[in-house]
Amino acid sequence: MNIHEYQAKQIFQKYGVPTPRGRVAFSVNEAVEAAKELGGNIWVVKAQIHAGGRGLGGGVKLAKSIEEVEEHTKNILGMTLVTHQTGPEGKLVQKVYIEEGADIKSEFYLGMLLDRAAEMPVMMASTEGGMEIEKVAAETPEKIVKVNIDPTIGFQGYHGRKLAFGLGLPKEEIGTFIKFAKALYDVYMDNDAEMIEINPLIKTGDGKFLALDAKMGFDDNALGRHPDIEDMRDLSEEEPTEVEAKRYGLSYVKLDGNVGCMVNGAGLSMATMDIIKHEGGEPANFLDVGGGANPETVAKGFEIILEDPNVKAIFVNIFGGIVRCDRVANGILEATKMTEVNVPVVVRLDGTNALEAAEILRNANIENIITAESLADGAKKVVAAAKGE
Amino acid sequence: MSILVNKDSKVIVQGFTGKEGTFHASQCIDYGTQIVGGVTPGKGGQEHLGKPVFNTVEEAVNSTGATVSMIFVPPAFVADAVMEAADAGIELAVIITEGAPVKDMMYAKMYATKKGMKTIGPNCPGIITAEECKIGIMPGNIFKKGNVGLISKSGTLTYEASHQVVQEGFGITTAVGIGGDPIIGLSYKQLLPMFEADPETEAIVMIGEIGGDLEIQAAEFIKENISKPVVAFIAGQTAPKGKRMGHAGAIISGGSGTAAEKMEALEKAGVKVVVSPADIGKAVKEVLSK
Missing domain, CATH: 3.40.50.720 (NAD(P)-binding Rossmann-like Domain)
Structure with a gap:
């Protein structure tokens, strides 16, 4: 789960990670009030969406007067912001963050995530503040300093020194930086974060470090023990069908093709998408119905897949294990009664009691259900069906 | 064994x-x-x-x-x-x-x-030594005894692979579902040498997926240490970047952890990599008939 910049900064402030002062605003009036409350004579109006690259897309503007705050907010609120991370359809901006202007002397990058190979968190810093870290890693990897932090010892001074010296900070600034990094480590660990990115981290004219931007993602499996963070969830930032699927215990990801997929198990779901492509088709989605594949979940699966108007055929690929195939076959028949399915459905049931299952489907004699013998056979048939063959 | x-x-x-x-x-x-x-x-x-x-x-x-x-x-x-x-x-x-x-x-x-x-594991189907010991949630009847070792991040895809191997007339020694989470226990690198040392295992099937670099580590390891033939399939060749595909660890982040890079590394290590998940059984037959 991801949160907005303003929410991440609220968490930062709680832990003593310094940020510029700011207020979130949902309307032009609120933005003007926020700017007045913050005071000063320079503000930044920042679109709040779950994607990076907002500045380049016109979602971050500097205001030198209250009138400019008003004008920029009018332009940004309600705009569809397109960045390299939103995809071509962009994202609707529904709130802005009004922040006091900062005196930027230099810009850095500071981030934290799980190093899967080391099986512990890694903190990364770079002098290339403001640049995409992936790009820096690809082009000038020597400009990134990394340090793994073993959680059993926690954040130690030497972790901070490695980063600070790596960034080339002068001796008198090392202490301030270490304090900043230590607080960030606490934010990460205490909240079961999956990722934190501060890009840029700035040094001000008076030698302070400030998180000018803040991006945070969390481990979904740990949200149960962080109700305060779960409350920050902004469902309008997530794909509505994916949210709906999750409510029914289904795992769904929308793709661009026209062959719908309903599969049990995540690995087999991905493999099913792959084989559709291999046979010359394009998968319309990833959908894992889980182990059960009962009539209700299958019916809901059909509904979710068919919400996508591009879908021309559906491939139901279930490998029956402990859940026997004959039961799944009956479930599919039940599901077609519960929801209207108006495209060809290729069904491949293999594993325990596969023969009985095929018999059940054949005897049901439903026009748009096509049975398949194997994974490859099913993929071929569904790709042909989607092409209208 | x-x-x-x-x-x-x-x-x-x-x-x-x-x-x-x-x-x-x-x-x-x-x-x-x-x-x-x-x-x-x-x-x-x-x-x-x-x-x-x-x-x-x-x-x-x-x-x-x-x-x-x-x-x-x-x-x-x-x-x-x-x-x-x-x-x-x-x-x-x-x-x-x-x-x-x-x-x-x-x-x-x-x-x-x-x-x-x-x-x-966690988040795995468990481990099964065919016709001897099942510790997990997999359907036991799919795993007939034979000479192929199986290591997989995915549950149902493990069953699929075993089913194909059995249909080709072979069977399984031990199958291990290692799980698809970001941090897991035994992985390819630790299990491959066990299969290498097991006299009954004559070929190894490894099933991977997008995310992380365990398959890349496995490729490097195979190159130096494994003499038995290895067949591999990597799920998620068509998965979009930055999207979590069911398993917590199945995500292409920052452009790395793609199926393509894993397949390439395994191929370079001499592994028989299949593009289609329907070809796992056939590939096992091929490497065992050599």
Whole structure:
């Protein structure tokens, strides 16, 4: 789960990670009030969406007067912001963050995530503040300093020194930086974060470090023990069908093709998408119905897949294990009664009691259900069906 | 022969009396697995499925001599259960539970490693030595005895692969579902040498997926250390970047962890990589007929 910049900064402030002062605003009036409350004579109006690259897309503007705050907010609120991370359809901006202007002397990058190979968190810093870290890693990897932090010892001074010296900070600034990094480590660990990115981290004219931007993602499996963070969830930032699927215990990801997929198990779901492509088709989605594949979940699966108007055929690929195939076959028949399915459905049931299952489907004699013998056979048939063959 | 577990392995179940634990433990008993007892705090002294229930893993180990634990406790209690098993001298913990927080697994695995306990999973189907011992939730009947070792991040895709291998006239020595979480126990790199050393295993199938770099590490390892033929399939060739595909660890982040880079690395290491998941069985036949 991801949160907005303003929410991440609220968490930062709680832990003593310094940020510029700011207020979130949902309307032009609120933005003007926020700017007045913050005071000063320079503000930044920042679109709040779950994607990076907002500045380049016109979602971050500097205001030198209250009138400019008003004008920029009018332009940004309600705009569809397109960045390299939103995809071509962009994202609707529904709130802005009004922040006091900062005196930027230099810009850095500071981030934290799980190093899967080391099986512990890694903190990364770079002098290339403001640049995409992936790009820096690809082009000038020597400009990134990394340090793994073993959680059993926690954040130690030497972790901070490695980063600070790596960034080339002068001796008198090392202490301030270490304090900043230590607080960030606490934010990460205490909240079961999956990722934190501060890009840029700035040094001000008076030698302070400030998180000018803040991006945070969390481990979904740990949200149960962080109700305060779960409350920050902004469902309008997530794909509505994916949210709906999750409510029914289904795992769904929308793709661009026209062959719908309903599969049990995540690995087999991905493999099913792959084989559709291999046979010359394009998968319309990833959908894992889980182990059960009962009539209700299958019916809901059909509904979710068919919400996508591009879908021309559906491939139901279930490998029956402990859940026997004959039961799944009956479930599919039940599901077609519960929801209207108006495209060809290729069904491949293999594993325990596969023969009985095929018999059940054949005897049901439903026009748009096509049975398949194997994974490859099913993929071929569904790709042909989607092409209208 | 086989790897890690066989008909003599003594197994306890943590989370024995819960719904999942009960159902799957009884399936394991039917398969022939020596389930010697279980642990459910507060229910010590009772009997369940004809086996003794203990309050602690330590008691269970002391009175049954179990060396393996199958863990079904709810996600929030997984780390506790794993560490308790490690402390009690269990040698192998098979963690079936899905949804354990990453931070918990980070601590649990570090402690298990310190105590010399091997772990499999979490979020996995478990391990099965065909026709001897099933510790997990997989359908036992799919795994006929044979000469192919199987290592997989995915559950149903493991069944699919075994099914194809059996259809081609071969069978399985041991199949290990390693799980699809960001932090897992035994992985390709630790399991490959076990299969290499197992005289009955003549070929190895490895099934990977997008995310992380375990398959890349495996490729480097295979190149230097594995002489038996290896067949591989990597799921998620068509997965979009930055989207989590069901498994917590199945995500292409920052452009790395793609199926393409894993397939390329494995191919370079001399592995027979199949593009279509329907060709796993055929590829096994091909490498075994050479």
